[in-house]
Amino acid sequence: MAAPEIIIGTSGGNKTLTEVYVGTSGGNKLVTEVWVGTASGNKQVYASGTPADLTPNAVDWANISSGSSPAANANQTINGCNQPITISAVNSGTSLLSYSLDSGSYTSYTGPFSVDAVTGQTLNWQIAAAGVGEETGGITVINDSDSGVTLDTFTYSVVGEL
Structure with missing residues (x-):
């Protein structure tokens, strides 16, 4: 090139x-x-002589549906870029959203975070009910580094403790 x-x-x-x-x-x-x-x-x-490639390979997080809380979906590898990217998420429901990078401890989602999309980092999401009873919603995962392009969307349904 x-x-x-x-x-x-x-x-x-x-x-x-x-x-x-x-x-x-x-x-x-x-x-x-x-x-x-x-x-x-x-x-x-x-x-450094190379155009910025901020579009990672496709990801497809599974929907989260569980009779208990918290519940999570499987890791997806974020890769295919030539530099790190910034990811954010929009939660349409009231449940608490957390994420894990490279199968590490879950971090409460409070705003955009960086992912190493060069060497590839795994990312998965966890939902915890904020109250009692069933809670439903959807998560939209956004690539802030690439003009706010949607990477994926998934839904959730979890039941809080009584």
Whole structure:
């Protein structure tokens, strides 16, 4: 794959740059990353000669349905990117959502977190009933690093302790 081009425009035409340096009085430094800012955040468009690949391979978390709480689905491997990505989740119900990376301890979901999508990290989700009786809902898993693309959705139904 050829290195991405950086085009500098002028009224007389454009010039393609294959290397970009930032100069100081003490010398020059090769630029290895370029970020473009938007109202919703920054997006990496160039990294060490390779375009940023922020789209992981497909995942498919199973729905969670259990007569007890907490209950979890199986690990899915997040990989296929050339850098880590940030993942978030939206819970349509009232149950408590947690996640586990690489079969580690569950962490209460409180907001976006980073996943190593380069070497591949496993991720699974756990639901715990917030009260008594049956609780249902859905989880939408989002790739914040790739303009908020939905990675997967799954539903849950768990029963809290009486």
